[in-house]
Amino acid sequence: xxxxxxxxxxxxxxxxxxxxxxxxxxxxxxxxxxxxxxxxxxxxxxxxxxxxxxxxxxxxxxxxxxxxxxxxxxxxxxxxxxxxxxxxxxxxxxxxxxxxxxxxxxxxxxxxxxxxxxxxxxxxxxxxxxxxxxxxxxxxxxxxxxxxxxxxxxxxxxxxxxxxxxxxxxxxxxxxxxxxxxxxxxxxxxxxxxxxxxxxxxxxxxxxxxxxxxxxxxxxxxxxxxxxxxxxxxxxxxxxxxxxxxxxxxxxxxxxxxxxxxxxxxxxxxxxxxxxxxxxxxxxxxxxxxxxxxxxxxxxxxxxxxxxxxxxxxxxxxxxxxxxxxxxxxxxxxxxxxxxxxxxxxxxxxxxxxxxxxxxxxxxxxxxxxxxxxxxxxxxxxxxxxxxxxxxxxxxxxxxxxxxxxxxx
Amino acid sequence: xxxxxxxxxxxxxxxxxxxxxxxxxxxxxxxxxxxxxxxxxxxxxxxxxxxxxxxxxxxxxxxxxxxxxxxxxxxxxxxxxxxxxxxxxxxxxxxxxxxxxxxxxxxxxxxxxxxxxxxxxxxxxxxxxxxxxxxxxxxxxxxxxxxxxxxxxxxxxxxxxxxxxxxxxxxxxxxxxxxxxxxxxxxxxxxxxxxxxxxxxxxxxxxxxxxxxxxxxxxxxxxxxxxxxxx
Numbered sequence: 168x169x170x171x172x173x174x175x176x177x178x179x180x181x182x183x184x185x186x187x188x189x190x191x192x193x194x195x196x197x198x199x200x201x202x203x204x205x206x207x208x209x210x211x212x213x214x215x216x217x218x219x220x221x222x223x224x225x226x227x228x229x230x231x232x233x234x235x236x237x238x239x240x241x242x243x244x245x246x247x248x249x250x251x252x253x254x255x256x257x258x259x260x261x262x263x264x265x266x267x268x269x270x271x272x273x274x275x276x277x278x279x280x281x282x283x284x285x286x287x288x289x290x291x292x293x294x295x296x297x298x299x300x301x302x303x304x305x306x307x308x309x310x311x312x313x314x315x316x317x318x319x320x321x322x323x324x325x326x327x328x329x330x331x332x333x334x335x336x337x338x339x340x341x342x343x344x345x346x347x348x349x350x351x352x353x354x355x356x357x358x359x360x361x362x363x364x365x366x367x368x369x370x371x372x373x374x375x376x377x378x379x380x381x382x383x384x385x386x387x388x389x390x391x392x393x394x395x396x397x398x399x400x401x402x403x404x405x406x407x408x409x410x411x412x413x414x415x416x417x418x419x420x421x422x423x424x425x426x427x428x429x430x431x432x433x434x435x436x437x438x439x440x441x442x443x444x445x446x447x448x449x450x451x452x453x454x455x456x457x458x459x460x461x462x463x464x465x466x467x468x469x470x471x472x473x474x475x476x477x478x479x480x481x482x483x484x485x486x487x488x489x490x491x492x493x494x495x496x497x498x499x500x501x502x503x504x505x506x507x508x509x510x511x512x513x514x515x516x517x518x519x520x521x522x523x524x525x526x527x528x529x530x531x532x533x534x535x536x537x538x539x540x541x542x543x544x545x546x547x548x549x550x551x552x553x554x555x556x557x558x559x560x561x562x563x564x565x566x567x568x569x570x571x572x573x574x575x576x
Numbered sequence: 577x578x579x580x581x582x583x584x585x586x587x588x589x590x591x592x593x594x595x596x597x598x599x600x601x602x603x604x605x606x607x608x609x610x611x612x613x614x615x616x617x618x619x620x621x622x623x624x625x626x627x628x629x630x631x632x633x634x635x636x637x638x639x640x641x642x643x644x645x646x647x648x649x650x651x652x653x654x655x656x657x658x659x660x661x662x663x664x665x666x667x668x669x670x671x672x673x674x675x676x677x678x679x680x681x682x683x684x685x686x687x688x689x690x691x692x693x694x695x696x697x698x699x700x701x702x703x704x705x706x707x708x709x710x711x712x713x714x715x716x717x718x719x720x721x722x723x724x725x726x727x728x729x730x731x732x733x734x735x736x737x738x739x740x741x742x743x744x745x746x747x748x749x750x751x752x753x754x755x756x757x758x759x760x761x762x763x764x765x766x767x768x769x770x771x772x773x774x775x776x777x778x779x780x781x782x783x784x785x786x787x788x789x790x791x792x793x794x795x796x797x798x799x800x801x802x803x804x805x806x807x
Contacts, residue, residue: 173687184675486671489632490732491660491688493653569632573671 171499178504181476192472193512195465196552200516200545201523202458207541208524210451212534214444221440223360223369225301227267227406228437229398231259231413234430250430253377253391255420259398260296262416265409267401270297271393273377275385280345281333288329290346290373292380298357300399308340308355311376319378323351326370327359349383351375406435455541459548465512466552473505473560484564485572497565498558505557506550513549517542578641579608579739579772580629585638585648587624587795598624599635600795608739609770611763611805613783616792623744625792626776630663630742631655643739660688664733668745670725672717678704678728679713685736703731707761723754730761740772741765747782759785763805 182189233250256271274291291297294316298304311322323344330339339353360369375384377393400409410433417423417431477484484497521542524535587599599621606612616622627633628640631647632655640648647658664685665671672681682700691699704713707727717725726746733741743762747755763785765771777783787805791798 170690173693180675482671483673486673487684487688488656489630489659489665489671490685491656491736493656493688495653496688570627573632573667 171503174496174499174503175507177500178507181480181504182507185476188472189508192468193508193515195468196462196509196512196549197465197516197519199458199462199465199552200513200549201519202461203455203545203548204517204520204537204541205523205527205535206454206458207451207544208520208535208537209527209533210447210454211536211538211541212524212528214447214451215536216534217440217444217447220362221437221444222302224363224436224440225303225397225399226437227400227403228300229400229406229409229413230434230436231255231396231398231417232432232434233394234428234432249387249389249392250421251393251396252389253393255417256294256393256396258416258420259396259413263409263412265400265405265412266398268296268299268399270294270300270397271377272297272395272397273380273385273387273393274395275380277347277373277384279329279333279373280348281339281342284333286329286332288326288371288373290323290375290380290384292375292377292384294377297374297397300397303360304358305355306358307338308353310355311374316376316378319376319382321349321351321379321383322354322376324355324357324374325353326357326372328368328371329373330356346373346375347384403437406437410435462545462548462552465549466509466556469505469508469553470556470559472508473501473557474563476504477501477560477564480564481567481572481575484567485569485575488567488569489573494565498561501561501564502554502557505560506553509549509553509557510546513546516549517546520545578605579610579643580604580606581641582628582635583639583641585628585635585640587621587628587633588636597795599628601638602795602797604790604797604800606772606774608772609766610788611766611773611786612775612788612790613786614774614776614790614792615778615780615783617778620792621795622776622792624795626742626744626774629774630665631658656688660685661736662738662740664730664736664738664741666726666729666733666741666743666746668748670717670722670729670749672725672728672732674717677714677716678709678720678731681717681728682731682735684732689736699735700731703735704728706734707731721754722750723757726750726754726758727761730758730765734765734771738771740774743773743775745776745778747777747779755782 231251253271256269259266260269270293272291272293274289276287277290279286279288295310295312298310305324310324315322323346325339333344339356342353343350344353363369381387381391398409398413400406413433414429418429421430423429487497521537524537527533528535582602582604584601584603585599586597586601589596589598602625614622614625624633628635635648638648639646642658642662647655673684679700682703683696686696686699701713704710707730709724709727709731712720712724717728720728747758750758759782762773766773775786783789785805788800788802790800
């Protein structure tokens with residue numbers, strides 16, 4: 168039996184003889200492997216981005232929106248009716264066992280001034296519960312407290328984007344900014360959070376105590392009214408239970424009869440995000456599957472060329488058989504040849520796939536992540552393709568009649 | 577002692593409804609160290625006979641003993657092993673691997689015998705030297721003359737210490753002077769190394785180098801005569 172090292176040398180030489188042909192044959196695998204890796208990189212990048220956004224949003228999150236107003240048969244869409252207030256939030260926190268914390272929010276847009284610079288941004292009045300619900304720590308300074316909310320103090324927390332636009336390089340903690348011309352003391356800067364799942368900049372925001380917002384900034388005719396209530400469930404498993412408990416509680420509090428519709432909506436953001444993540448995963452799989460088709464086509468290309476090669480080298484096969492090559496010596500020679508083609512294609516394809524996904528990242532700004540598993544998968548798959556599609560030509564070669572093969576012109 | 581013994585071998589080709597008797601009841605015994613020429617017109621069955629002797633083909637009937645082993649019923653790979661170890665082939669068309677050096681062509685049988693690289697090199701060099709091709713190891717077949725290519729083929733046949741060389745029209749593609757050189761080499765291998773040589777030819781002057789001439793017509797042996805081989 169011939170040793171493997173010699174077989175590999177023979178195969179490499181045979182491939183070198185027809186450089187152009189070998190290169191073109193390999194190209195099929197290069198494109199296949201490259202496509203698989205790039206597609207999986209785009210898909211993995213997308214789902215990792217969603218996962219990151221999910222954790223930036225805060226985990227196990229529910230949002231309660233006020234219901235739709237109906238005026239003369241015209242329904243205005245959810246959030247237009249002032250049905251939620253501070254005591255709803257407080258009741259949810261106290262009476263729903265599946266809820267770990269709540270954060271009522273009253274928000275608006277306001278012009279903020281510091282020195283000679285000004286910036287228009289979202290101002291949200293809320294309670295300290297917000298930073299627990301959204302898993303959001305301060306980068307410097309401190310959060311406001313329940314006491315701040317109680318006494319409606321004029322303090323604020325700035326998002327990083329606001330700091331960048333108003334303060335340049337200075338430390339804003341302790342400074343006074345004017346929101347709607349009212350002076351507020353900056354007590355802290357929040358840690359950067361990046362984009363929301365909807366694409367909004369979550370750092371372009373100012374947080375003030377909810378009571379301050381109600382009394383000083385966005386006065387409403389309904390005392391204690393809030394725009395939304397954020398709720399954190401105790402765990403992912405508790406999300407459904409929390410939703411149900413909130414529904415029951417608010418229906419009771421808002422005196423909603425059996426047949427009447429809710430005047431509020433509870434949205435399960437975590438569930439929505441999980442659905443999004445799931446669909447991205449399916450997408451990734453689909454892209455990968457489509458890319459594997461090109462890998463398959465590349466494999467067929469290898470088989471085609473190997474069949475041509477076996478026919479062309481019939482005489483060589485005859486000579487080898489005459490001097491004592493056994494069935495498996497011949498088979499191995501051609502399988503190794505096909506395998507060499509496909510593995511070279513695999514390596515080049517991996518390089519191409521990685522570069523390709525970086526180019527996609529750079530050009531379109533899509534996040535791409537080349538997972539090591541996808542590289543191993545693509546490389547292993549290209550090897551299997553080589554063996555699978557190389558075997559039939561090798562098998563054919565090994566069954567040639569030595570006399571016929573020696574006579575072949 | 578008989579190194580090759582064939583007993584009533586037949587070879588029948590079936591081509592649809594026709595049957596062609598390529599060999600009919602051929603019985604023959606060749607001793608170790610003999611130099612035999614097989615002659616006959618084309619279609620006489622001499623090539624078929626050589627293919628069977630060379631374990632490239634199997635008889636449809638009868639028995640063939642090679643060094644005492646019945647090889648007619650062996651499988652593909654066992655026959656390959658016998659070709660590798662016991663038989664050396666020299667063909668009319670040389671049958672060298674074209675994009676491979678003389679050295680590597682000679683190494684080929686040892687490759688399939690699984691010998692380590694250094695031993696292959698050593699023995700290939702010796703074999704090339706013994707056929708007078710010292711210094712041509714790196715040449716490719718297309719850089720060598722016909723006679724030199726045939727010498728490479730002979731070196732390849734020798735290199736595994738095969739006791740038998742089967743030569744099918746070895747001088748068919750060569751001019752008279754080169755042919756004489758090749759035949760002298762064969763005679764030398766036969767007399768000095770006691771290698772059994774079986775030669776197929778249709779040229780009487782080539783057959784004259786041998787010590788025994790077997791003539792085929794229509795798949796049968798019609799004469800088997802000894803001669804002094806003093807061409």
